[in-house]
Amino acid sequence: MSFVTERAGALEFLRCDALTAPHGFSTRLGGVSQGALASLNLGIHRGDAPKNVLENWRRFAAAAGFVWKNLVFAHQIHTDLVRAVTAADCGQGLIFPAPDCDGLVTDDPGVALAVFSADCCTVLLQDMRLGAVGAVHAGWRGTALGVVRTAVEAMAERFGSRPADIRAAVGPCIDRCCFETRSDVPEAMLAALGPGARPAIDDHGNGTYHVDLKDLNLTWLRRAGVRRVETCPFCTACQPDRFWSHRRTGGERGSLASVIACPGR
Numbered sequence: 001m002s003f004v005t006e007r008a009g010a011l012e013f014l015r016c017d018a019l020t021a022p023h024g025f026s027t028r029l030g031g032v033s034q035g036a037l038a039s040l041n042l043g044i045h046r047g048d049a050p051k052n053v054l055e056n057w058r059r060f061a062a063a064a065g066f067v068w069k070n071l072v073f074a075h076q077i078h079t080d081l082v083r084a085v086t087a088a089d090c091g092q093g094l095i096f097p098a099p100d101c102d103g104l105v106t107d108d109p110g111v112a113l114a115v116f117s118a119d120c121c122t123v124l125l126q127d128m129r130l131g132a133v134g135a136v137h138a139g140w141r142g143t144a145l146g147v148v149r150t151a152v153e154a155m156a157e158r159f160g161s162r163p164a165d166i167r168a169a170v171g172p173c174i175d176r177c178c179f180e181t182r183s184d185v186p187e188a189m190l191a192a193l194g195p196g197a198r199p200a201i202d203d204h205g206n207g208t209y210h211v212d213l214k215d216l217n218l219t220w221l222r223r224a225g226v227r228r229v230e231t232c233p234f235c236t237a238c239q240p241d242r243f244w245s246h247r248r249t250g251g252e253r254g255s256l257a258s259v260i261a262c263p264g265r
Contacts, residue, residue: 002230003169008063011040012242015064016169018230019126021133022112023260024064025171025232027242031056033254041244041254043116044073044094048254057094066112066261073098073114076137080145082154087111102142103151107132107159112261118244119174119236121213122258123148123221127155129165133260140181143216144188152224163225171258172243175235176202176212185211193219 003025004015011030015023031040033052040056041048054068061068072085073093082103085092090111092098104113105125113135115122121143125134134151136142148168155161186209189197196219200212214231221229236243236256244253 003232006063008059011059011063013060013064014172014232016124016230016232018167018228019124019169019260020128021126021260021263022065023124023169024060025122025258026060026256028244028254028256029242030059036249036252037254042257043255046254060257060259061112064259066259067110068094070110070112070261071114071259072104072106072111074101074104074135074137075099076102076116078102078139078141080142080147080150082134082136082147082151084154084158085111085113102138102147103134103136103154105132105134105151105154105158106262109262112259114257114259116255116257117171117173117236118246118253118255121173121217122171123151123217124169124171124258124260125151125155125166126260127159127161127166130159130161131263132159132161133262135258135260138213138217140185140188140211140213143213143220144192146192146220148217149220149224152221152226164227166226168221168226168229170214170217170229170231172232172234172236172256173213174237174245174247175214176200176210178235178237178247179211179213181209181211182207183209185209189216
């Protein structure tokens with residue numbers, strides 16, 4: 001199985017064996033947050049005590065093998081905006097304001113990129129030749145805009161990455177089984193991807209649809225030239241005791257984080 005569950009005491013997270021850089025997809029298990037945010041909430045704007053969030057990040061970083069002080073967050077706005085960051089940006093989001101974007105890329109060794117979710121799709125990228133990495137938040141709007149393709153293009157333009165050298169890991173998110181929508185979501189996907197989006201859409205004929213965000217992002221990555229893509233089999237909405245799910249909780253929830261640290265050449 002390409003996704004492996006790792007544990008450090010009560011803390012649990014996922015790794016993808018396709019990636020060699022320090023990385024992890026968090027669960028909601030093993031932190032110090034309380035109440036509706038129990039226990040590994042990694043979101044700084046969920047109403048949690050800052051000391052709890054910082055301790056949760058310290059635990060996750062120690063388990064996954066990155067330095068928490070080297071984190072760079074994205075202030076996610078459901079776009080296809082991708083920013084290249086450097087060591088000078090470390091602390092953005094956790095200590096300083098984060099840049100508006102839905103994807104981050106870097107080739108500075110040690111810099112750890114973080115994106116957040118609680119049903120949305122996240123994708124981690126690693127250039128196996130050059131060592132550059134990327135982290136992408138792809139909600140349905142970002143998916144329709146092709147934000148993962150934009151991230152691959154940003155790595156190519158900024159660092160000289162070749163798409164064939166990039167590996168991608170698509171993390172846990174709301175899956176086809178639980179992502180019921182109205183017509184706006186499938187219409188946006190079909191407008192962006194054409195007939196290639198149809199296999200990811202179930203039309204129930206009554207104005208409702210089920211949509212597969214993982215499959216749609218896989219389509220974008222393949223079109224961008226990425227050859228190896230691993231997809232996590234877990235649905236956040238099916239396992240609300242293990243993952244944060246916005247739909248299952250009605251918004252009373254913490255945040256998951258997907259993190260990758262640049263290993264350098």
